Amino acid sequence: MHLALFITFGVICVAAAVNLLVQRHPINSALSLILVMASLAVLYLLLGAEFLAAIQVIVYAGAIMVLFVFVIMLLNAGVEERTGGSRVALRFGFPGAVLFIGAVVYAVTRGGPVHDLLPIGAMYGSPVEIGRQLFHDFLLPFEVTSVLILIAIMGAVILARREH
Amino acid sequence: MVPLNYYLVLSAVLFVLGVIGFLVKRNIITIFMSIELMLNAVNLSFVAFAARWHQLSGQVFVFFVMVVAAAEAAVGLGIIIAVFRTRETLNVDRVNLLKL
Numbered sequence: 617m618h619l620a621l622f623i624t625f626g627v628i629c630v631a632a633a634v635n636l637l638v639q640r641h642p643i644n645s646a647l648s649l650i651l652v653m654a655s656l657a658v659l660y661l662l663l664g665a666e667f668l669a670a671i672q673v674i675v676y677a678g679a680i681m682v683l684f685v686f687v688i689m690l691l692n693a694g695v696e697e698r699t700g701g702s703r704v705a706l707r708f709g710f711p712g713a714v715l716f717i718g719a720v721v722y723a724v725t726r727g728g729p730v731h732d733l734l735p736i737g738a739m740y741g742s743p744v745e746i747g748r749q750l751f752h753d754f755l756l757p758f759e760v761t762s763v764l765i766l767i768a769i770m771g772a773v774i775l776a777r778r779e780h
Numbered sequence: 781m782v783p784l785n786y787y788l789v790l791s792a793v794l795f796v797l798g799v800i801g802f803l804v805k806r807n808i809i810t811i812f813m814s815i816e817l818m819l820n821a822v823n824l825s826f827v828a829f830a831a832r833w834h835q836l837s838g839q840v841f842v843f844f845v846m847v848v849a850a851a852e853a854a855v856g857l858g859i860i861i862a863v864f865r866t867r868e869t870l871n872v873d874r875v876n877l878l879k880l
Contacts, residue, residue: 618781618782619781619782622782622786622787629790630793630794633794633798633817636797636801636810636813636814636817637801637804637805637814642807642809645810646809646813649813652794652817652820659787659790660824660827662782663787663827663828665827665830665831665839665842667839668827668839668842668843671843671846672846675846675850676816676820676846676850680816680849680850680853683857684809684812684853684857687809687857687860687861690861691809691861691864691870693809705803705804709800709803709804713796713797716796716800717792717796720792720793720795720796721792721793724785724789724792725785725788740836741836745836746836746839746840746843749837749840750840750843753840754837754840754844757844761844761848764847764851765847765850765851767851768850768851768852768854768855771854771855771858773858774858775855775859775862776858776861776862
């Protein structure tokens with residue numbers, strides 16, 4: 617049953633990622649990326665990371681991708697045009713992509729035994745445990761990321777401000 | 781029961797698709813979305829290994845990757861808006877001179 621769920625949502629992930637590359641209008645690519653993120657949230661649930669699955673849907677698909685869609689509509693991005701460079705990239709891109717994927721898959725599956733099974737329900741990804749790690753072992757990175765977010769807010773406000 | 785290698789293969793395929801999108805596409809926003817796809821692929825790898833070795837630090841690291849991705853998306857889209865104001869184009873092939 618877990619294998620069926622994994623294969624279903626894995627196929628949805630890869631199909632949506634290929635659709636992101638194939639579509640020429642960026643709004644279609646943005647919606648495909650939202651589908652990838654939602655399927656990845658289901659895969660996180662399969663791996664026992666329930667807090668991360670919720671955060672993925674709320675933050676990644678619900679805030680970052682909404683920001684992307686806002687910017688696409690604000691800038692009125694049109695259909696991508698076919699230049700000479702993009703045609704060459706397409707002709708050599710797909711065989712190169714297949715080669716690259718084959719090399720990476722070979723390198724990844726050559727390592728440990730195939731019987732590394734991941735049991736469902738043995739992992740404890742609850743918010744209590746993650747909070748305990750965040751505020752105990754990873755306290756310094758947590759505080760530093762708050763400064764990072766502050767800098768990002770200031771940068772975004774200054775960059776998008778209209779010149780006078 | 782799903783073997784760990786299946787998750788790693790899926791993560792690798794998604795990452796390579798992100799790299800291909802980064803190199804092939806010409807729209808700056810689509811290039812940015814390919815970067816987000818690469819980050820998501822790496823997140824999947826982290827969570828798979830966190831479940832394999834029963835270490836919660838893999839999931840905490842994914843949390844931090846998401847925070848950094850959010851900050852980077854905000855600043856990057858601000859830069860795109862600023863560039864679009866002067867160049868009036870989203871095609872990276874057209875943004876090839878430092879001064880207009």
